[in-house]
Amino acid sequence: MGWIPSEEEYNPGITKEQWxxxxxxxxxxxxxxxxxxxxxxxxxxxxxxxxxxxxVYIYIxxxxxxxxxxxxxxxxxxxTNEIIDDSKFYLNKDKLEPxxxxxxxxxxxxxxxxxxxKEALELFDFKTPQGPIKIKGNLKEYLSFIEYLQNKTELxxxxxxxxxxxxxxxxxxxxxxxxxxECDYKD
Numbered sequence: 152m153g154w155i156p157s158e159e160e161y162n163p164g165i166t167k168e169q170w171x172x173x174x175x176x177x178x179x180x181x182x183x184x185x186x187x188x189x190x191x192x193x194x195x196x197x198x199x200x201x202x203x204x205x206x207v208y209i210y211i212x213x214x215x216x217x218x219x220x221x222x223x224x225x226x227x228x229x230x231t232n233e234i235i236d237d238s239k240f241y242l243n244k245d246k247l248e249p250x251x252x253x254x255x256x257x258x259x260x261x262x263x264x265x266x267x268x269k270e271a272l273e274l275f276d277f278k279t280p281q282g283p284i285k286i287k288g289n290l291k292e293y294l295s296f297i298e299y300l301q302n303k304t305e306l307x308x309x310x311x312x313x314x315x316x317x318x319x320x321x322x323x324x325x326x327x328x329x330x331x332x333e334c335d336y337k338d
Contacts, residue, residue, distance in 0.1 A: 167204040169286040169294070172196075173212050173279070177243060181209055182219055184240040185258040190225065192234035194250040199283035201227050201254055208262070208294070210280055216269040218294075222256040229253040265319055266297045270326030 172193070174181040184191050195201060201224050209220040234253050241247070265271060269279065275293040278284070286294060300318065 167202060167206060169206045169208070169291060170199065170201065170283050171208045171210050171218065171277075171280050171286060172283045173210045173281075175212050175246075176215060177213060178241065178246050180240045180242060181211065182261070184237050185209075185220055185222070185256075186261070188235065188237060190235065190255055190257050191222075191237055192229055192253040193256050194248070195227060195229075195252045195254040196283045197252075199285070201283075203227060206259075207256055208286070212279065216279075218262050218267040218272070221259045221262055223259055224254050225257050226255040227252075229255060264297075264301075265323050265326075268326065271322045274322070274325055 181191070193207075201207070203224055203226065205224045207222045207224060208218045209222060211217060211219045229252060231251060231253070235255075238244075269277070272290065272293070275289040277290050
């Protein structure tokens with residue numbers, strides 16, 4: 152992207168992978184589960200090679216369509232008979248798919264803001280996940296940079312300046328555009 156600091160500048164020491172997985176809010180209330188339990192055992196896909204320490208963002212699908220949770224993998228390959236009981240957060244058990252292994256995810260933080268909506272993420276090569284996807288390229292840079300901005304104390308909206316609020320509004324506006332080539336130097 153070029154207009155942002157290097158990853159090492161705003162995420163020093165990150166060596167683990169970053170992933171996005173999706174959660175269907177009509178089947179499972181992931182946000183409530185993580186907020187109440189702090190740690191959730193999540194179905195571990197055989198198609199992804201998760202490791203302890205990896206960061207996993209949880210994208211809430213359907214009507215919400217945005218990343219809502221940032222978690223860290225604490226354990227992998229947990230057998231079904233050892234998982235945490237989170238059955239009260241299942242809204243539709245009939246649609247559950249069986250799993251043989253789970254991974255333990257610890258909530259790092261709840262994510263808020265229009266910068267994490269599907270529309271904003273699509274500007275940086277995001278595709279709605281049908282399974283676990285490894286974050287890379289423009290999307291990785293974008294997510295890291297937005298978190299970097301959110302963690303900067305001098306960018307508290309309505310306190311020092313409106314930089315963060317302005318960036319949020321610009322992302323919202325671009326997300327609504329059908330064709331970015333409509334922008335010219337006057338925009």
